[in-house]
Amino acid sequence: MQAVEFDKVSYTYPSGVIALKDVSFTVEKGEVVVLMGENGSGKTTILKHLNGLLKPTQGRLYVEGVDTSNCTVAQLSTKVGLVFQNAENMFFESTVWDEVAFALRNFGFSEDVVRRRVEWALKFFDLDGYASQSPFTLSGGEKKRLAFAIVLAWSPPIIALDEPTIGQDSLQKEKMLHMVRLLNAQGHTILMASHDVEFVADLRPRIILISSGRIVADGQCEDVLTDLEVLRRCSLVPPQLVLVMDRLRDLGLPKNILEVSEAVKAISEMISHEHI
Amino acid sequence: MKIIEIRDLSFTYLGQSRPSLKNVNLEIGDGEFILVSGPSGGGKSTLCRCINGLIPHFYEGELRGEVLVNGLSTRTTPTYILSQHVGMVFQNPQNQLFSLSVENDVAFALENLGLPRDEIRARVDEALEIMNLKDLADRSPLELSGGQQQKVALASILALRPRVIMLDEPTSFLDPASALHLINVVDEIRRKFGLTILMVEHRVDMIAPSATRMIVVYEGEITYDGPPREFFEKYDAHLYGVSTPRLARLSGELAKRIDGWPGIFLDIDGFERAVRGLASRRVR
Numbered sequence: 058m059q060a061v062e063f064d065k066v067s068y069t070y071p072s073g074v075i076a077l078k079d080v081s082f083t084v085e086k087g088e089v090v091v092l093m094g095e096n097g098s099g100k101t102t103i104l105k106h107l108n109g110l111l112k113p114t115q116g117r118l119y120v121e122g123v124d125t126s127n128c129t130v131a132q133l134s135t136k137v138g139l140v141f142q143n144a145e146n147m148f149f150e151s152t153v154w155d156e157v158a159f160a161l162r163n164f165g166f167s168e169d170v171v172r173r174r175v176e177w178a179l180k181f182f183d184l185d186g187y188a189s190q191s192p193f194t195l196s197g198g199e200k201k202r203l204a205f206a207i208v209l210a211w212s213p214p215i216i217a218l219d220e221p222t223i224g225q226d227s228l229q230k231e232k233m234l235h236m237v238r239l240l241n242a243q244g245h246t247i248l249m250a251s252h253d254v255e256f257v258a259d260l261r262p263r264i265i266l267i268s269s270g271r272i273v274a275d276g277q278c279e280d281v282l283t284d285l286e287v288l289r290r291c292s293l294v295p296p297q298l299v300l301v302m303d304r305l306r307d308l309g310l311p312k313n314i315l316e317v318s319e320a321v322k323a324i325s326e327m328i329s330h331e332h333i
Numbered sequence: 334m335k336i337i338e339i340r341d342l343s344f345t346y347l348g349q350s351r352p353s354l355k356n357v358n359l360e361i362g363d364g365e366f367i368l369v370s371g372p373s374g375g376g377k378s379t380l381c382r383c384i385n386g387l388i389p390h391f392y393e394g395e396l397r398g399e400v401l402v403n404g405l406s407t408r409t410t411p412t413y414i415l416s417q418h419v420g421m422v423f424q425n426p427q428n429q430l431f432s433l434s435v436e437n438d439v440a441f442a443l444e445n446l447g448l449p450r451d452e453i454r455a456r457v458d459e460a461l462e463i464m465n466l467k468d469l470a471d472r473s474p475l476e477l478s479g480g481q482q483q484k485v486a487l488a489s490i491l492a493l494r495p496r497v498i499m500l501d502e503p504t505s506f507l508d509p510a511s512a513l514h515l516i517n518v519v520d521e522i523r524r525k526f527g528l529t530i531l532m533v534e535h536r537v538d539m540i541a542p543s544a545t546r547m548i549v550v551y552e553g554e555i556t557y558d559g560p561p562r563e564f565f566e567k568y569d570a571h572l573y574g575v576s577t578p579r580l581a582r583l584s585g586e587l588a589k590r591i592d593g594w595p596g597i598f599l600d601i602d603g604f605e606r607a608v609r610g611l612a613s614r615r616v617r
Contacts, residue, residue, distance in 0.1 A: 199373065
């Protein structure tokens with residue numbers, strides 16, 4: 058079944074700014090899809106449609122087969138969990154623990170289940186030491202992880218993440234990568250907005266490139282992230298390896314490389330075998 | 334000339350049992366571009382707060398040792414004076430901008446210092462000119478892009494004419510093209526005006542080529558202090574919460590396999606020269 062279907066969706070903000078123009082794509086259940094594009098291109102606007110914070114001004118959006126135009130945010134929250142870019146906007150409780158427990162209690166889980174889920178989610182994100190602190194005392198990276206823990210705890214089938222790697226160090230980024238893979242392996246559908254090309258290159262998802270509210274490319278990571286022309290058109294900086302291989306293309310090196318190990322092999326072979 | 338001198342600095346936030354900084358010693362010279370790296374919660378932001386005087390003036394806790402900025406002790410110098418020596422740009426520009434126009438935002442701190450009107454006018458014009466923001470002077474900062482907002486935040490700091498500018502993860506909220514642009518602008522004003530830059534960043538791959546020095550803050554201590562390239566040559570960056578740029582990983586692996594490979598590279602130009610050099614040597 059399709060998890061998400063955008064059918065010719067356009068969205069115009071009340072101010073008159075056109076944020077999405079005729080956007081159509083489908084995401085199958087269990088897919089990982091990353092929306093890429095410069096700030097202001099429409100990535101976040103797409104994510105905000107998923108849980109009904111925004112409704113299309115034209116076109117239709119189906120989430121798990123249901124037309125969202127008649128759904129409330131509360132109804133959609135059982136299907137879609139959205140982690141905002143600015144995690145702080147999500148917080149309002151006085152402790153980290155209560156913040157994670159809030160949604161679970163609202164969904165009517167028993168206190169025992171709430172406790173176990175909160176403990177698990179906090180532990181997973183190295184936040185168990187902060188359980189009784191105010192969410193607002195956390196560092197930027199920790200806030201981001203707390204926002205993730207909140208959604209993880211209630212485990213909706215579709216998880217939408219807005220720039221999950223912002224402010225994360227390399228260890229946390231790696232954890233985030235494992236997390237996304239784990240959730241995906243458990244059957245969750247993941248939609249993510251990101252311009253962290255190196256993170257996305259490691260994740261190897263399907264990529265939808267967006268520029269000025271329109272889809273300009275939709276394909277596998279290997280193809281989209283190595284297409285320098287289309288990346289430039291979307292003001293994205295290509296991954297370092299792709300730039301390097303492009304510089305050296307006259308030496309007969311392959312172009313579609315995203316892994317360090319592949320580049321090592323190609324370059325060392327070229328240097329040691331050339332003209333022997 | 335040392336612009337920042339830190340001696341035996343330790344700091345423990347009020348209510349915390351463990352110190353966030355332990356026995357830090359650091360000397361920073363005029364005109365350096367320092368990349369401050371390390372894991373979240375390792376002490377990077379605390380170090381910045383000690384340098385601009387937010388510690389001890391706004392954050393309570395136990396402070397030991399001494400921090401001198403341009404010869405002034407942060408312990409005894411009020412922050413409004415320190416702000417004319419060291420400025421700070423934060424992660425989220427929206428938290429730093431609040432006026433109705435770009436111009437007013439840049440003028441705000443100067444007005445608070447009670448400078449004469451002509452002086453304010455001249456300094457605002459100068460800062461907007463340097464940051465290439467003249468065309469946006471009358472716009473509301475909140476309707477600008479994140480990259481432009483960070484440039485406004487930087488302009489409002491420049492107007493104070495500090496000798497040191499600290500930037501705490503300034504590119505986090507920017508897309509890659511805007512992030513690169515901001516880093517280049519920062520490096521340009523450093524070279525032009527001899528400013529000292531401390532930039533806290535996780536995007537090491539983008540900053541390392543411009544940085545003259547790298548400091549890794551890990552569990553409250555400075556665990557590395559030296560050229561960026563050497564850090565990736567000698568240490569397992571990952572263990573210190575620092576992401577290794579792909580290019581550094583690639584050149585490290587090539588060094589193991591290819592005789593005469595010159596070492597770790599952080600810039601594409603240098604890497605390209607190394608490959609071409611070795612490739613042409615084989616031809617001859």
